[in-house]
Structures are given as structure tokens and as C-alpha cells.
């Protein structure tokens with residue numbers, strides 16, 4: 001009977017999420033043929049940032065077998081209905097602020113045709129913003145309402161949502177769950193990796209506390225240290241800093257000004273002269289981080305930017321500077337090693353794609369897993385899919401930057417044609433004649449669908465000019481009635497759903 005062992009090196013979100021996923025997929029508590037072990041060093045610790053997620057996390061947590069209310073309680077989580085972008089379109093003049101929401105809910109559409117063209121054909125000076133016209137989620141989120149009622153079941157609700165959570169606590173929750181599901185846990189420091197001299201694959205890893213550890217598959221979840229995939233196997237890292245310029249974050253956590261103040265159910269991403277600031281409301285505090293390009297802004301200027309945003313409150317708490325390199329491994333699965341999480345790549349915090357990529361990788365490892373035969377069997381396919389995913393996220397992130405009309409050098413450099421991927425440039429050209437379509441994307445590779453592009457494009461004020469073909473859109477009256485109905489449903493939902501804070505407090509109280 002074939003037996004396989006998987007050694008996960010690293011106990012951050014990547015390590016424990018992958019281990020918990022594999023434990024569930026292979027039912028390791030009852031299946032003696034597959035053994036999953038996590039080795040992690042408390043001495044090194046975890047990165048502990050990454051508070052924003054994407055709606056895929058609900059399915060992942062449900063699949064793993066996590067209880068939603070318990071999860072919300074333990075990780076200080078709040079519900080996330082999207083991201084509000086402040087001042088991305090233009091450098092704000094005194095007293096003028098603008099914003100738009102990228103909600104998670106897909107736009108409504110009519111029977112047999114899309115409403116997008118009818119919105120595009122409305123009078124630009126009087127029409128309501130795109131996301132507000134196309135979905136009820138704007139109204140719900142802006143009204144401080146939750147995406148679901150108090151009696152909705154776990155992970156369910158009328159509106160699509162994800163979570164904001166305390167990243168340090170998430171790894172603990174996943175760890176408890178994975179261990180209860182049969183994952184073995186070793187605390188200790190990996191001090192070396194021995195390769196098989198013939199194949200160049202990993203023969204075993206050396207640890208200070210547990211001697212040599214051998215496995216059939218090694219999962220490198222060692223974070224930015226990338227101990228196996230880089231340190232031992234030297235797999236190249238493709239930098240994409242020429243497309244995505246930010247490379248540092250200065251992060252802090254602030255208590256709320258007043259107890260009981262409204263709890264936002266969306267991330268705020270506020271543009272500044274050389275990047276943006278995240279502001280994420282957890283149940284007891286909010287996480288704020290200034291993301292910037294060190295080529296366009298000094299560390300001191302970033303600290304002052306954070307200070308201005310927080311009204312000086314960032315000076316009262318400790319902040320952490322976190323450098324990163326935008327890019328990914330071109331071969332995250334190499335021989336008998338597969339890198340997941342920061343070891344495999346990281347682009348930047350915008351649109352919260354870190355955990356999404358971990359979810360995607362864990363699911364692929366589980367499904368493609370070689371139960372017998374060579375451990376690198378799935379490598380080619382896995383690598384193709386991960387590279388395609390990274391490339392598609394790069395395009396989507398760049399879209400946010402290259403459409404801005406802000407005048408500072410960081411933003412001007414972002415509009416340089418040489419910094420915009422060819423495929424995105426081509427799509428932008430086409431989208432000036434027609435809106436994004438589902439056929440623009442290979443959905444299996446994409447975290448972001450055509451409607452996510454629509455929300456960003458039209459939120460940023462991009463113009464798709466359909467006026468020369470206005471006559472080809474005959475359903476104007478009907479479309480107007482549907483827009484009216486969306487407005488009406490939005491009002492009802494904003495009235496009937498509980499306040500976000502009330503729902504979180506109810507869950508916190510265990511009701």
C-alpha cells in the first residue's frame with residue numbers, strides 16, 4: 001500500500017491553511033496512508049499582516065470545517081463587502097474628495113442583455129456612479145449595514161462578502177483546527193536542507209530540535225525567507241517592480257476613538273502621492289498601513305503621510321515597516337517541493353490577493369496530488385496555472401494605477417505605456433469601444449472577473465463611448481425601470497439588514 005508524507009515548512013497563514021486543507025481533502029485523521037506535518041519556528045514567528053480577504057475565503061473555511069461564528073469571535077473579524085477607493089482618480093484639491101466602491105456583489109443584469117451599456121449611454125453629468133447603479137451593495141455598505149441577517153446560516157447571506165481579520169489570530173485558529181483534524185505539529189528551527197546528489201530533489205531537511213526530517217513532498221511556507229524553493233533549490237523569482245511600483249508598507253493598529261462607533265464593512269484604500277493607505281476595521285481596533293514606492297517616497301515622508309492620515313495617532317502606537325518585492329516564482333513547484341504563500345510570491349496588498357493565492361494553491365495541490373509515482377508529476381500544470389493567476393492579478397492591480405489622473409510623479413510613471421502589460425493595453429484600447437466581457441478572460445485562471453474590471457474602470461472614470469452605436473441598444477425604457485428597481489431594493493436592504501456593528505457584537509456575545 002502506497003504511503004505518502006507531506007512536510008509543510010512554516011506555520012503562518014500559508015502553512016496552516018494548506019495543512020488544514022490537505023487534512024480535510026485526504027481525511028488524514030482516518031487515512032493512515034497520508035501524513036501531513038507542519039514544522040514551524042516560534043522563534044522566527046509569522047509576518048502577521050494581511051487583514052483583508054476575498055469572498056473565496058468563505059468556501060475555503062467552510063470546506064475545511066471551520067465554524068463561522070467561532071472564527072469571527074476568535075480573529076476579531078468583521079464582514080467585508082468590498083473596497084472603497086478614496087482619491088484614486090484625481091489628486092484632491094483643497095476640500096474636494098472623491099471615492100468609489102468596488103463591491104463584491106456582481107452587477108445585476110437584465111434578462112438576455114447587460115445593463116452596463118445602458119448605464120454607459122446615460123448622461124454622464126447626472127447618472128449615479130456605476131457601482132451604485134448596478135448593485136445594492138453600495139447602499140448597504142455605506143449605510144453601515146451588514147451583508148447578512150442575524151439568523152442567516154454560517155457563510156451564507158443575501159450579499160457576497162469576505163472578512164477583515166486579525167492575521168496573527170488566523171494562523172492560530174487554523175493551527176488548532178488542523179491539529180484537531182490529524183495534522184502533526186513540530187515546533188523547531190530548520191537549519192539546513194540536503195539535496196539528493198543525483199536528482200537535485202530535496203532528500204531531507206535538518207532541524208535543530210528534531211534531527212533530519214524526510215518527506216515525499218515538501219511544501220515551502222517559510223514566508224519571504226523561501227528557505228526551500230529559493231535557499232535550497234534556487235528557483236528564480238520574477239520581479240514585476242517595473243509594473244507594480246510599491247515595495248514597502250508602514251503598518252500600525254489603532255484603537256477606535258469611541259466605543260460603539262460605526263464599524264465599516266469595507267476596506268478603505270486612500271491614494272496618496274506615492275501609493276495608498278489601507279484602513280481596515282476589525283472589531284476592537286483598526287489596522288492602518290501606508291503602502292508606498294521607495295523610489296518615489298522616503299521612509300520619513302511615508303511616516304508623515306501615515307501620521308497625517310491618522311491625525312497624529314500613529315505616533316502613539318508602534319508601527320512596523322515591512323519591505324516587499326513584487327513578484328513570483330516562475331516554477332513554484334520544483335522537483336519534490338512546492339512553494340505556497342509569500343515563499344511563492346507576493347504582489348502588493350491592494351485587493352487582498354495574498355490569501356486568495358494560498359487558497360488556490362492548496363486546492364490545486366490537493367487535487368493534483370501524486371498519490372504514487374513521481375512527486376513532481378503535477379509541477380508543469382501547477383506552475384502554468386499559478387503563473388497565469390499571478391499575471392492576471394498583475395493586470396488587474398495595474399488597472400487601478402494606470403487610469404489615475406493624479407499628477408504626482410508616482411502616478412504619472414504608472415501611466416507610462418512601458419509599465420503597462422501589453423495585454424492590458426490592448427484591452428483598454430478595446431474597452432474604449434465596448435465594456436469588458438467575460439470572454440476577455442480565461443475564468444479558471446482569474447481571481448477577478450470581467451465585472452470586477454467594470455467596477456474599477458468605471459469607478460475610475462474610464463470612458464467607453466457607445467454613442468456612435470446608440471441605436472443598437474433598444475431596451476432603454478426597460479433598463480431604466482430595472483435601475484429604479486435596484487435603487488428600491490437597495491433602500492429596502494439598507495433598512496432591513498442589521499447594522500454591521502450590531503451583528504458583530506451579537507456574534508461576539510455568542511448569541
Ligand code: FAD
Pocket residue numbers: 009010011012013014015039040041042043044045046047048049050051052053167188189190191221222223224225227249322324340341342343346348349352353354355356358
Ligand atoms: P509567514 O507568515 O511569514 O510565515 C512563515 C512561517 O515560516 C513562520 O511560521 C516561520 O516561523 C516559518 N519559518 C521560516 N523559516 C523557518 C525555518 N528555518 N524553520 C522553521 N520555520 C521557519 N494578504 C491578503 O490576503 N490580504 C491582505 O490584506 C494582505 N496584506 C498584506 C500586507 C503586507 C504589507 C504584506 C507584506 C503582505 C500582505 N498580505 C496580504 C499577504 C499575507 O500577509 C500572506 O500571504 C500571509 O500572511 C501568508 O504568509 P506566509 O504564511 O506565507 O508567511
